[in-house]
Amino acid sequence: MPAKTYVQTTINGEHVDFLCEPRQSLLECLRDEIGLTGTKEGCNDGNCGACTVNIDGRIVTSCLVLGVEAEGADIETIEGVADGSNLHPLQLAFLENAALQCGICTPGFIISSKALLEQNPNPSEHEIRFWLANNLCRCTGYDKIVRAVQDAAKRLQEA
Amino acid sequence: MKWIDFEKPKTVEDAVKLLSDSGGNARPMAGGTDLIVQLRVGDPRVNADVVVDIKSIPELNELSYSSSKGLTIGAAVECYKIYGDANVNSHFSALNDSATLIGGTQIQGRASFGGNLCNAAPSGDSIPNMIAHGAVATIAGPSGTREVPVEDICTGPRQTLIGDDELLVSINFPSNGSGFGANYIRFIPRNEMDIAVAGVGASVTIEDGKFTSAKVSLASVAPTPLLVKEAGESLVGETVSEEAIQNAANLAKAAAKPISDMRGTADYRKHLCDVLTRRALNTAVERAQGAS
Amino acid sequence: MTTADYERNMVLATDTDYKVIGTRPVRHDGADKVTGRAIYGADFDAAGLLHGKILRSPHAHAKIISIDTSKAEKLDGVKAVVTSKDFPQSESRKDQWLKDNILASDKALYAGQAIAGVAASNPHVAESALGLIEVEYEVLPPVLTTQEAMASNASILHDSLTTEELGEDTGVVSNVASHSQHVKGDISKGFEDADVIIEREYNTKTVHQGYIEPHNATALWSPDGRLHVWCSTQGSFVVRDSLAELLDLPVSMVRVTPTEIGGGFGGKIPIYVEPVAALLSRKTGAPVKIVMSRRETFEASGPTPGSQIKIKIGAKHDGTLTAAYAWMAMEAGAYPGSPVGAAVQCVFSTYDVENSTIDGFDVVVNKPKTAAYRAPGAPNAAFGAEQAINELAEKLGMDPIELRLKNVAKEGTRRPDGPVFGKIGAKEVLEAMRDHPHYQSDKAEGTGRGVSIGFWFNIGFDSACNIAVNKDGSVNLTEGSTDIGGSRTSIAMHAAEVLGIPVEDVRPSVVDTDTIGFTAVTGGSRTTFATGWAAYEAAQDVKKQCIERAAKIWDVDANGLQMEDGVISSKSDSELRMTFKELAEQLSDTGGGISGSASVNPSGVGGSFAGNIADVSVDPETGKTTVERFTCVQDVGKAIHPSYVEGQMQGGSVQGIGWALNEEYFMNDEGTMTNSSLLDYRMPTSLDLPMIDTVIVEVANPGHPFGVRGVGEANIVPPTPTIANAIYDATGKRMTQLPMSPGAILSVSPE
Structure with a gap:
C-alpha cells in the first residue's frame, strides 16, 4: 500500500500533526487518527451537519474535506469550544434551554451556531433557522435549539 | 473508498500537466462537495485515481470586477465569497440567488460555481443562472486556453466538453447595462x-x-x-x-x-x-x- | 412567524406539592454532551480493533444460490469473513427468520439485506473486500405493497408462512401472516342507526425513524467464552438476550454495555450488526467494530410500515357516534410482525362508540423488516380515522373539537379492542385545545386550520435501580434504561424527591447488563414511568434504612422517626434531628453503608392522549405546504421535568410533520430504495418549521406514585391527520395518501 501523508495542522489552538491516507476524510482523521471523537458522523455526504468543524473561520462538513487538505489549516472542533473548565455561553444556553435530547447533533449545532454569532451577534429567528439548515436534529424539532441560540446571543452581548 | 493519490499544484500549467499525464484518471477538485461523495460511493462516472486540488492556484481564486471586463469568478471561489463580495452585490446580485442556496451554510464554505459547472448535474443551481447572465468559461489545456459559453459546457448528465486534460480556470460575466x-x-x-x-x-x-x-x-x-x-x-x-x-x-x-x-x-x-x-x-x- | 402574546409553553399542573418533581434542572450528562466528551457507540475504541463491513443484497427478492468468499479472504488486511453458515443450527422457523435478518441464508427478501461480513485492519480495506465476494442470485419478482402482497397471484416470500386467521393456523401459504378482528357491539346495527356515514380508504408509505446516529456495535468474544458488546441500543438486555438466542449461549455468557445513543425512536430496539461483529470477533480473537452507513441505516434497519387503511364511521345528527369500522393492512417487511396489532388498540380508542369492528392484517413484503417507530402503527391509523372524524364534523355542521368532546372516552369506557379505561385525560386534552389562544384566534388570511387527537397506550415492564449512599450525602444511582433524551435526570429526580435532597446530589449512571437487574427497552414511553418507579422504590428502601440507622444511633424506636426534606427527626422529641448528609457521614461507623435497590414491573400503566392545532398555507401553483403555526397538547400525567417533556412533544410533532409532508421510501420497480440519503429522504430542517407551542396537561395517573403516564409517543399520532385536515381547510382537497407532498397535493381535486 502506498505511503501515508504527513499533515501538520492547528486544532483548537494546538499544533497537531498526523499521518493519513489521502482517501481519509478530515472527519476520519479527527476521529480515528487524532482521537477527537466529539465530531460525529451522521451521513458521510454533507447533509446532516453532525461533523461540522470550523476551518480558517468557515464552517464546513468535515466528511467532505480530505484529511490531507488540512495541511496548514486552523481547525476548531467541539473539544475546543469551552475555555478550559468554563463552558462557552452557547454550551450553557444549550443545557439550560434543554436544546439537546440524544446529543449526537449537538457538537455540530454548537460549532455552527458559534460561527453564526461571531459574524452576526444578533440574528433573527429566520437567520438562525437559515444558517442552521445544514444541521439536522431529529429529536427536538429545533424549537429549543433556536431559543438556545437566541439566549446565547443575549448572553454574549451582555458579557 | 478506493486508494487515491492527492496532488496540489500551484499553477495552471502544473495542474494541466498533472491532468494530461494521468491518462484520464485524474479529476480536479475544488470544494469536493460532489467529488468526494462520488469517489466514496464508487460512482462509475468518476473513476479517478488522482485528485488534483486546484485551490492553491491564483487564477482559480480570482474574484474581480471592472466595468470593461465584467465579473470574473475563479473556478474554485467558494459560494460564501461570492455572496460576500461587494462587486457581486452591486453589479451581479442575482448570482447570490444561487450562491445562497447551493447546499447549506457548511457546503457554501466549500462549494464553487466552477465545481457546480464541472459536475454538470442537470439540477446544478448555479448553471441556469450563469447561462442567463451570458457567462463565458475559460478553459486551460495542454495547447492553451479557450473560451466557451456556459450554455455549451454541459453535454449530458455529469458530462461536459471539458477534456480530461483540461481545467476550468474561471467564469466571466459581461457587464450589464442599465435596465x-x-x-x-x-x-x-x-x-x-x-x-x-x-x-x-x-x-x-x-x-x-x-x-x-x-x-x-x-x-x-x-x-x-x-x-x-x-x-x-x-x-x-x-x-x-x-x-x-x-x-x-x-x-x-x-x-x-x-x-x-x-x-x-x-x-x-x-x-x-x-x-x-x-x-x-x-x-x-x-x-x-x-x-x- | 406568529408573534405570541401568550405563554408558548404552558403547564396545566394539577399537583404542585413537590420540591424536585416539576423543576427543570440541567441534565447530569449535559456537560459531556456539549463538549464532545460523551462516548457514543461509534466513538468506542479498543486495542487491536478491527473494522467490519457488510455485503448486502442488491435484489429485493432473490434466491441465494451460492456465496464464494475465497477471494475476499485472500485480500491483504482482511482478517475474517462470515456468512449465515457461521450461526449455530436454528431451532425453529422463527429463530431462522431472526438469523436471516442478520445474515441471509437461502433467500434475500429485501434490497440491503446482509449477506456476509468482513473484518479487516481498516474500514476501507474491509469495504474493498466486499467487492471480491461472489454471490450468485436467482432474482424473483418483488412484492412491495400490501395490495401486491395480498393479491391472489402474488409472488410468495416464505414457502413456510401460513396465514393465522383469528388465532387459528389455516395452513394456507400466503404473504398474510395473520388476520385479527376485534368486535364490540353490533356494527351493522350501528350503521343502520347512523344518519351520516363517512367512508374512505387511505394509503401511507414506509418511513424511517431518522435518528442521526447510524447503527453500530463493537464485539469482543473473549477466549474465556464470554462475549462483550458495546453498542448504541434502546435496550441492552434485549441485545444480550437476542445475542444469546442467536448464538446459542446462556445469557450469563453475554455482557452488553450500552454506550450513549444518538437517537432511536424505536428503531434501535432490534439488533442488526451486533451478531455479525460477534461472529467476526470469534473468528479473529480481536474486537470488531461495525458502523452502518446512512444508506445501510435506511435500507437495512427497521423502518415503520406503509399501510392501507379503510375507515367507515357513522353518527347521528346530534353528533353521537353509532358505529366505527377499520380495515388495516400493514407491511411487516420481510418477516412477520408489523405494528398493526398496536394500531388496532389505538384507532378508535379516543371515542366511546357502542359498535365497532376492527380488522387487522399483518402482511410480508420485500422491504426491510419493520421496527418500532414512536407509537408504532397509531399514526397510520389516525391519519384515516381522525380525518374521517373531521369530515363527519363538517357534514354535521359541528365544531370538530366539540364533536370529539361529545363522544370522548373517559374512565370506565371500554376500548374497541377490549380493555376498560382507567383514569384518562382525553377530555382534558380536547378542552385545553378548544380553550387555547391558538384555537380561539382567527386564522391568518390564506391559511387553513386543522385539529386532531391521538392515543397511545404506553407500557410498563421490568425496570431495576440501585442507590448507594456516599459519605458526603450524595447518592450513586445506577439503572439500565438507555437515556435518549434526559431520562437519567428524570429518574434521578424521583430519587431526589423521595430522599429530600437536591437532584444534583444524585449521580445517575446507565450501566451494563452485568451491573443491574433486568430492565426492558427504552420504548413504549415507559422509561420515566417504570425506571422512575424503580428509583422511587429504591429510594424508599434507602429512606427506610436511614430511619432505622438513626433509630439505632439514637437508641429509639424507628416507628417514632420520620424523614422529610432530607432531615431525619423524631415525631415526638424535637431534639432528635439529623440531616441526611450528617447521617451519611456516620454510616461507616454505625454499622456500614446503606444501599437500596428495587426491581419493578408496574401494572398501573396510564395511556396518553395528544392533540394538535395547526395552521398551514398551501401554494396553489406548486402544492407546497408551509406550517405557519403548530400547537401540541398532551396529557402526560405528571411532567417530572417539564422542559424535557416539552422536548418530547415538540420532537414528536415535528417527526409527524415530516411524515405528513415529505418523508417516504421511494422504491423503484425492482424494489430498491432510490432516496436512501438525508438529501433525498426529506426530514424537516430548521428552516421548514415554526416554533412548536406546547401545553402539558396533567391528569395524574393513579398507577404511578407521582402520576406519570409517559410522554414519548402519543405526540406523533395526531400530526398527520392534523396537517391533512388543515390542508383540506385551506384548499378543499381531502388528502388520502401520505406523504402529502407538493406534487401529490397538486394532483388532487378539491371536493
Missing part, C-alpha cells in the same frame, strides 16, 4: 438542503418599458441545464406585460423534457417550468425596473 435584472429560483419540497425539482434562471434588460434582451434557462428538466432561446427571444421587443411573460413561460414549459423520478413526475416538473419561469421573470423585471 438589467436577473433571478434564479428553484422549487424544492423543503426550504433548504434539497435538489431542485425544477429551477429557472432568467435575465431581462428593459428600456422604455420594453424588453431589449432576455434569457431563460432551466434546471432539472432535461439531461443538462437548458437554455430556452425561444423563450428569451419571444420577449425581445415586447412591452413588459403579464401576457408576454406567460408566453415565455409557455415556451419554457414546452422546451422542458423532464423525467419522472423520486423528486417529481415529468408532468409536475413541466408544470413547474411554467410557474417558475413566470415567477423568475417577474422578479427579474422588478429588479430591472428597480435598477434603472
Whole structure:
C-alpha cells in the first residue's frame, strides 16, 4: 500500500500533526487518527451537519474535506469550544434551554451556531433557522435549539 | 473508498500537466462537495485515481470586477465569497440567488460555481443562472486556453466538453447595462438542503418599458441545464406585460423534457417550468425596473 | 412567524406539592454532551480493533444460490469473513427468520439485506473486500405493497408462512401472516342507526425513524467464552438476550454495555450488526467494530410500515357516534410482525362508540423488516380515522373539537379492542385545545386550520435501580434504561424527591447488563414511568434504612422517626434531628453503608392522549405546504421535568410533520430504495418549521406514585391527520395518501 501523508495542522489552538491516507476524510482523521471523537458522523455526504468543524473561520462538513487538505489549516472542533473548565455561553444556553435530547447533533449545532454569532451577534429567528439548515436534529424539532441560540446571543452581548 | 493519490499544484500549467499525464484518471477538485461523495460511493462516472486540488492556484481564486471586463469568478471561489463580495452585490446580485442556496451554510464554505459547472448535474443551481447572465468559461489545456459559453459546457448528465486534460480556470460575466435584472429560483419540497425539482434562471434588460434582451434557462428538466432561446427571444421587443411573460413561460414549459423520478413526475416538473419561469421573470423585471 | 402574546409553553399542573418533581434542572450528562466528551457507540475504541463491513443484497427478492468468499479472504488486511453458515443450527422457523435478518441464508427478501461480513485492519480495506465476494442470485419478482402482497397471484416470500386467521393456523401459504378482528357491539346495527356515514380508504408509505446516529456495535468474544458488546441500543438486555438466542449461549455468557445513543425512536430496539461483529470477533480473537452507513441505516434497519387503511364511521345528527369500522393492512417487511396489532388498540380508542369492528392484517413484503417507530402503527391509523372524524364534523355542521368532546372516552369506557379505561385525560386534552389562544384566534388570511387527537397506550415492564449512599450525602444511582433524551435526570429526580435532597446530589449512571437487574427497552414511553418507579422504590428502601440507622444511633424506636426534606427527626422529641448528609457521614461507623435497590414491573400503566392545532398555507401553483403555526397538547400525567417533556412533544410533532409532508421510501420497480440519503429522504430542517407551542396537561395517573403516564409517543399520532385536515381547510382537497407532498397535493381535486 502506498505511503501515508504527513499533515501538520492547528486544532483548537494546538499544533497537531498526523499521518493519513489521502482517501481519509478530515472527519476520519479527527476521529480515528487524532482521537477527537466529539465530531460525529451522521451521513458521510454533507447533509446532516453532525461533523461540522470550523476551518480558517468557515464552517464546513468535515466528511467532505480530505484529511490531507488540512495541511496548514486552523481547525476548531467541539473539544475546543469551552475555555478550559468554563463552558462557552452557547454550551450553557444549550443545557439550560434543554436544546439537546440524544446529543449526537449537538457538537455540530454548537460549532455552527458559534460561527453564526461571531459574524452576526444578533440574528433573527429566520437567520438562525437559515444558517442552521445544514444541521439536522431529529429529536427536538429545533424549537429549543433556536431559543438556545437566541439566549446565547443575549448572553454574549451582555458579557 | 478506493486508494487515491492527492496532488496540489500551484499553477495552471502544473495542474494541466498533472491532468494530461494521468491518462484520464485524474479529476480536479475544488470544494469536493460532489467529488468526494462520488469517489466514496464508487460512482462509475468518476473513476479517478488522482485528485488534483486546484485551490492553491491564483487564477482559480480570482474574484474581480471592472466595468470593461465584467465579473470574473475563479473556478474554485467558494459560494460564501461570492455572496460576500461587494462587486457581486452591486453589479451581479442575482448570482447570490444561487450562491445562497447551493447546499447549506457548511457546503457554501466549500462549494464553487466552477465545481457546480464541472459536475454538470442537470439540477446544478448555479448553471441556469450563469447561462442567463451570458457567462463565458475559460478553459486551460495542454495547447492553451479557450473560451466557451456556459450554455455549451454541459453535454449530458455529469458530462461536459471539458477534456480530461483540461481545467476550468474561471467564469466571466459581461457587464450589464442599465435596465438589467436577473433571478434564479428553484422549487424544492423543503426550504433548504434539497435538489431542485425544477429551477429557472432568467435575465431581462428593459428600456422604455420594453424588453431589449432576455434569457431563460432551466434546471432539472432535461439531461443538462437548458437554455430556452425561444423563450428569451419571444420577449425581445415586447412591452413588459403579464401576457408576454406567460408566453415565455409557455415556451419554457414546452422546451422542458423532464423525467419522472423520486423528486417529481415529468408532468409536475413541466408544470413547474411554467410557474417558475413566470415567477423568475417577474422578479427579474422588478429588479430591472428597480435598477434603472 | 406568529408573534405570541401568550405563554408558548404552558403547564396545566394539577399537583404542585413537590420540591424536585416539576423543576427543570440541567441534565447530569449535559456537560459531556456539549463538549464532545460523551462516548457514543461509534466513538468506542479498543486495542487491536478491527473494522467490519457488510455485503448486502442488491435484489429485493432473490434466491441465494451460492456465496464464494475465497477471494475476499485472500485480500491483504482482511482478517475474517462470515456468512449465515457461521450461526449455530436454528431451532425453529422463527429463530431462522431472526438469523436471516442478520445474515441471509437461502433467500434475500429485501434490497440491503446482509449477506456476509468482513473484518479487516481498516474500514476501507474491509469495504474493498466486499467487492471480491461472489454471490450468485436467482432474482424473483418483488412484492412491495400490501395490495401486491395480498393479491391472489402474488409472488410468495416464505414457502413456510401460513396465514393465522383469528388465532387459528389455516395452513394456507400466503404473504398474510395473520388476520385479527376485534368486535364490540353490533356494527351493522350501528350503521343502520347512523344518519351520516363517512367512508374512505387511505394509503401511507414506509418511513424511517431518522435518528442521526447510524447503527453500530463493537464485539469482543473473549477466549474465556464470554462475549462483550458495546453498542448504541434502546435496550441492552434485549441485545444480550437476542445475542444469546442467536448464538446459542446462556445469557450469563453475554455482557452488553450500552454506550450513549444518538437517537432511536424505536428503531434501535432490534439488533442488526451486533451478531455479525460477534461472529467476526470469534473468528479473529480481536474486537470488531461495525458502523452502518446512512444508506445501510435506511435500507437495512427497521423502518415503520406503509399501510392501507379503510375507515367507515357513522353518527347521528346530534353528533353521537353509532358505529366505527377499520380495515388495516400493514407491511411487516420481510418477516412477520408489523405494528398493526398496536394500531388496532389505538384507532378508535379516543371515542366511546357502542359498535365497532376492527380488522387487522399483518402482511410480508420485500422491504426491510419493520421496527418500532414512536407509537408504532397509531399514526397510520389516525391519519384515516381522525380525518374521517373531521369530515363527519363538517357534514354535521359541528365544531370538530366539540364533536370529539361529545363522544370522548373517559374512565370506565371500554376500548374497541377490549380493555376498560382507567383514569384518562382525553377530555382534558380536547378542552385545553378548544380553550387555547391558538384555537380561539382567527386564522391568518390564506391559511387553513386543522385539529386532531391521538392515543397511545404506553407500557410498563421490568425496570431495576440501585442507590448507594456516599459519605458526603450524595447518592450513586445506577439503572439500565438507555437515556435518549434526559431520562437519567428524570429518574434521578424521583430519587431526589423521595430522599429530600437536591437532584444534583444524585449521580445517575446507565450501566451494563452485568451491573443491574433486568430492565426492558427504552420504548413504549415507559422509561420515566417504570425506571422512575424503580428509583422511587429504591429510594424508599434507602429512606427506610436511614430511619432505622438513626433509630439505632439514637437508641429509639424507628416507628417514632420520620424523614422529610432530607432531615431525619423524631415525631415526638424535637431534639432528635439529623440531616441526611450528617447521617451519611456516620454510616461507616454505625454499622456500614446503606444501599437500596428495587426491581419493578408496574401494572398501573396510564395511556396518553395528544392533540394538535395547526395552521398551514398551501401554494396553489406548486402544492407546497408551509406550517405557519403548530400547537401540541398532551396529557402526560405528571411532567417530572417539564422542559424535557416539552422536548418530547415538540420532537414528536415535528417527526409527524415530516411524515405528513415529505418523508417516504421511494422504491423503484425492482424494489430498491432510490432516496436512501438525508438529501433525498426529506426530514424537516430548521428552516421548514415554526416554533412548536406546547401545553402539558396533567391528569395524574393513579398507577404511578407521582402520576406519570409517559410522554414519548402519543405526540406523533395526531400530526398527520392534523396537517391533512388543515390542508383540506385551506384548499378543499381531502388528502388520502401520505406523504402529502407538493406534487401529490397538486394532483388532487378539491371536493
